[in-house]
Amino acid sequence: MFQQRSSRLLSLLSTSCNRPFVAQRGASLRSRSARAYSIHADASVGNKILGIDPSKLTIEKTTTPKDLLPPEQLVFGRNFTDHMLSLEWTASQGWLPAKITPYQNLSLDPATCVFHYAFECFEGMKAYKDKDGNVRLFRPDRNMERMNKGAARIALPTFDPYAMIDLIGKFVKLDKRFIPDTRGYSLYLRPTLIGTQRTLGVGPPASALLYVIASPVGPYYPTGFKAINLEATDYAVRAWPGGVGDKKLGANYAPCIVPQMQAASRGFQQNLWLFGEEEYITEVGTMNLFVAIKNKETGKPELLTAPLDGTILEGVSRDSVLGLARERLEPKGWNVIERKVRMKEISDAADEGRLMEVFGTGTAVIVAPVRKISWKNKLVDCGLEDHVEAGPIAIQMKEWVEDIQTGKEEHPWSYQVI
Amino acid sequence: MFQQRSSRLLSLLSTSCNRPFVAQRGASLRSRSARAYSIHADASVGNKILGIDPSKLTIEKTTTPKDLLPPEQLVFGRNFTDHMLSLEWTASQGWLPAKITPYQNLSLDPATCVFHYAFECFEGMKAYKDKDGNVRLFRPDRNMERMNKGAARIALPTFDPYAMIDLIGKFVKLDKRFIPDTRGYSLYLRPTLIGTQRTLGVGPPASALLYVIASPVGPYYPTGFKAINLEATDYAVRAWPGGVGDKKLGANYAPCIVPQMQAASRGFQQNLWLFGEEEYITEVGTMNLFVAIKNKETGKPELLTAPLDGTILEGVSRDSVLGLARERLEPKGWNVIERKVRMKEISDAADEGRLMEVFGTGTAVIVAPVRKISWKNKLVDCGLEDHVEAGPIAIQMKEWVEDIQTGKEEHPWSYQVI
Numbered sequence: 001m002f003q004q005r006s007s008r009l010l011s012l013l014s015t016s017c018n019r020p021f022v023a024q025r026g027a028s029l030r031s032r033s034a035r036a037y038s039i040h041a042d043a044s045v046g047n048k049i050l051g052i053d054p055s056k057l058t059i060e061k062t063t064t065p066k067d068l069l070p071p072e073q074l075v076f077g078r079n080f081t082d083h084m085l086s087l088e089w090t091a092s093q094g095w096l097p098a099k100i101t102p103y104q105n106l107s108l109d110p111a112t113c114v115f116h117y118a119f120e121c122f123e124g125m126k127a128y129k130d131k132d133g134n135v136r137l138f139r140p141d142r143n144m145e146r147m148n149k150g151a152a153r154i155a156l157p158t159f160d161p162y163a164m165i166d167l168i169g170k171f172v173k174l175d176k177r178f179i180p181d182t183r184g185y186s187l188y189l190r191p192t193l194i195g196t197q198r199t200l201g202v203g204p205p206a207s208a209l210l211y212v213i214a215s216p217v218g219p220y221y222p223t224g225f226k227a228i229n230l231e232a233t234d235y236a237v238r239a240w241p242g243g244v245g246d247k248k249l250g251a252n253y254a255p256c257i258v259p260q261m262q263a264a265s266r267g268f269q270q271n272l273w274l275f276g277e278e279e280y281i282t283e284v285g286t287m288n289l290f291v292a293i294k295n296k297e298t299g300k301p302e303l304l305t306a307p308l309d310g311t312i313l314e315g316v317s318r319d320s321v322l323g324l325a326r327e328r329l330e331p332k333g334w335n336v337i338e339r340k341v342r343m344k345e346i347s348d349a350a351d352e353g354r355l356m357e358v359f360g361t362g363t364a365v366i367v368a369p370v371r372k373i374s375w376k377n378k379l380v381d382c383g384l385e386d387h388v389e390a391g392p393i394a395i396q397m398k399e400w401v402e403d404i405q406t407g408k409e410e411h412p413w414s415y416q417v418i
Numbered sequence: 419m420f421q422q423r424s425s426r427l428l429s430l431l432s433t434s435c436n437r438p439f440v441a442q443r444g445a446s447l448r449s450r451s452a453r454a455y456s457i458h459a460d461a462s463v464g465n466k467i468l469g470i471d472p473s474k475l476t477i478e479k480t481t482t483p484k485d486l487l488p489p490e491q492l493v494f495g496r497n498f499t500d501h502m503l504s505l506e507w508t509a510s511q512g513w514l515p516a517k518i519t520p521y522q523n524l525s526l527d528p529a530t531c532v533f534h535y536a537f538e539c540f541e542g543m544k545a546y547k548d549k550d551g552n553v554r555l556f557r558p559d560r561n562m563e564r565m566n567k568g569a570a571r572i573a574l575p576t577f578d579p580y581a582m583i584d585l586i587g588k589f590v591k592l593d594k595r596f597i598p599d600t601r602g603y604s605l606y607l608r609p610t611l612i613g614t615q616r617t618l619g620v621g622p623p624a625s626a627l628l629y630v631i632a633s634p635v636g637p638y639y640p641t642g643f644k645a646i647n648l649e650a651t652d653y654a655v656r657a658w659p660g661g662v663g664d665k666k667l668g669a670n671y672a673p674c675i676v677p678q679m680q681a682a683s684r685g686f687q688q689n690l691w692l693f694g695e696e697e698y699i700t701e702v703g704t705m706n707l708f709v710a711i712k713n714k715e716t717g718k719p720e721l722l723t724a725p726l727d728g729t730i731l732e733g734v735s736r737d738s739v740l741g742l743a744r745e746r747l748e749p750k751g752w753n754v755i756e757r758k759v760r761m762k763e764i765s766d767a768a769d770e771g772r773l774m775e776v777f778g779t780g781t782a783v784i785v786a787p788v789r790k791i792s793w794k795n796k797l798v799d800c801g802l803e804d805h806v807e808a809g810p811i812a813i814q815m816k817e818w819v820e821d822i823q824t825g826k827e828e829h830p831w832s833y834q835v836i
Contacts, residue, residue: 252669
């Protein structure tokens with residue numbers, strides 16, 4: 001079908017690009033066989049169309065406000081606030097004025113391209129209430145930057161991240177009453193961008209919808225940490241060099257469910273994705289993974305995580321943990337290192353008593369301590385004593401991150417909604 | 419989020435499976451490094467729920483029938499018939515009775531999992547009118563089998579393929595007036611299966627919608643063949659052993675658009691996906707690829723195509739061309755071979771005058787002859803003389819397949835709707 005559309009493609013591509021942000025950036029990476037992959041996501045639209053103008057926001061308030069649920073009844077992503085934020089985009093007009101409306105169904109033609117070709121990307125971020133009742137977002141610029149990278153990679157429109165943060169702030173303030181003011185509680189925000197073209201030809205969507213919904217959520221561990229057990233997955237591959245596994249695309253999620261169910265059927269809470277002959281550790285379920293280990297030669301403690309080589313998501317929590325570790329653990333004698341880590345290294349360290357702790361990181365959980373990993377018919381013990389549910393680094397990281405998120409510690413990562 | 423759901427997962431998995439079809443089949447494949455990947459897509463539901471019962475179909479006819487478009491105005495996948503077929507599924511009840519209704523929008527909660535995690539798979543198939551005015555489908559069992567494999571791989575429900583073919587037949591007969599009765603014209607059918615659970619937790623959808631829409635389409639080449647030029651893509655990778663590139667999932671399509679646009683910006687109608695250091699040819703745009711070549715040693719003609727190793731779609735047209743070639747070309751001295759083919763082999767054969775022809779195969783096009791391939795800053799000439807737009811094998815294959823599709827040749831692949 002491409003043939004029929006190529007003239008439009010060419011006209012799109014022939015105009016110069018004034019995207020304010022990442023649209024012209026490409027990810028350059030190198031596979032283990034040293035082959036270079038690089039894709040410049042420049043499926044950009046021209047310079048005559050509208051960017052997002054937050055001053056044009058219209059607000060239609062609900063006439064039937066919802067009752068607030070008791071905090072203990074909150075389930076992740078099941079209940080939503082009174083309103084939603086949405087912006088339509090067309091290739092000819094650009095971004096149309098943003099609207100806040102009552103939370104409502106989308107009405108879409110069954111031929112809409114999001115149903116057929118997975119033109120969809122999303123973000124996960126949270127809003128918090130601080131001790132003074134102000135609303136705070138945590139590193140929203142990182143989420144918007146990542147969303148733009150994902151959008152550009154699948155030929156969806158990019159946008160000015162700061163205009164979107166402005167709009168998200170207005171939306172969250174309107175539904176502020178849904179943010180519980182207890183530590184550990186927050187409002188999970190789900191910006192979502194979908195292609196809305198109503199034809200079956202496989203090509204760049206000429207229309208799209210960006211919307212944000214919000215779900216009040218409780219702490220992931222309401223009664224304190226609970227360490228999880230992992231099953232290493234070697235029979236399926238989540239992501240590969242030159243692919244899209246480093247983007248927050250819908251496409252990366254549905255294929256992960258069956259391996260997760262298979263791990264669950266054998267009693268493991270998550271699966272651990274390995275890559276290649278070397279069995280490098282990549283992601284755990286939908287989280288990044290950190291390993292605290294004593295160096296075999298020096299005995300010095302090291303905090304390791306996989307590098308951004310295209311096979312792992314650029315987690316905001318991952319980046320926060322890395323940043324805090326470099327700032328606050330290195331002065332205490334730690335080495336903080338992004339490098340490929342073989343599963344065998346972890347297993348050997350466990351056997352030799354050098355494995356200190358292992359934990360996942362993600363927006364929902366902040367950190368998720370790991371007790372054991374099933375790999376090659378053995379159970380690798382990740383260093384937690386039987387009576388504890390988290391190691392000291394995981395506990396420390398959760399505290400540091402939460403202090404910043406809730407404004408207990410003033411930090412540039414915390415964005416106060418005015 | 420998996421943790422919260424694992425008890426349901428486990429209860430789903432603990433019941434035995436009575437799926438009539440492919441749900442328990444897995445794809446076993448081997449990467450170039452000889453590592454075995456195998457994923458058994460057994461995310462199945464229990465045996466107490468309803469299968470599809472075509473006798474329960476209800477039909478609500480439109481009160482505003484559409485005007486038929488003049489055949490020359492038909493554009494692939496842009497206009498649809500009066501009606502659509504749909505079936506809802508829930509994990510607790512199974513398949514609810516099928517409905518034929520007027521073609522209409524879907525109304526979905528913005529938290530619906532199809533928008534976030536790409537729980538979606540689809541099929542492309544066609545209905546034809548034969549010389550006696552009967553409606554025919556082409557190998558619908560292959561499409562339903564493939565759809566079940568895709569569904570099972572992303573934890574969507576599978577179904578009895580023959581019940582679905584029965585229902586699709588009823589739907590097509592109702593909208594029969596939309597099938598043009600000129601050779602080359604047909605009714606493109608798009609079965610689509612989406613997850614409809616309205617929560618953001620990442621897990622198997624507890625509800626789904628299977629629907630079929632239909633679009634009358636003209637011949638891909640209204641004025642005769644038009645050979646295409648390809649750009650070999652080595653900076654991005656479509657599929658990987660152990661991944662899902664062999665399934666017809668929405669997830670495989672959006673990431674292909676930017677490389678296609680980049681090829682188009684340089685004047686190439688499609689991109690050719692290479693794989694690995696060896697630069698094996700895999701797919702062209704959204705088609706499979708065939709190469710006709712004279713064997714270097716024997717001089718004997720060979721028809722080559724990539725094997726089903728997990729990195730290419732199991733094309734129905736691919737399988738049809740292979741079958742016909744084995745039946746009708748081998749007796750004429752051809753060897754028909756599924757094997758990995760390096761791009762360099764094609765280039766060398768072109769240089770040595772042994773490259774006879776190259777063509778893509780797919781439902782929309784049947785065959786798409788290739789004139790040149792841009793690879794490593796050279797243009798590989800695929801053997802077509804300047805004044806012709808297709809080679810003899812491509813022309814022959816299109817004729818054989820169309821004869822069967824339209825019932826001119828009676829063949830078990832053609833399924834007459836009763």
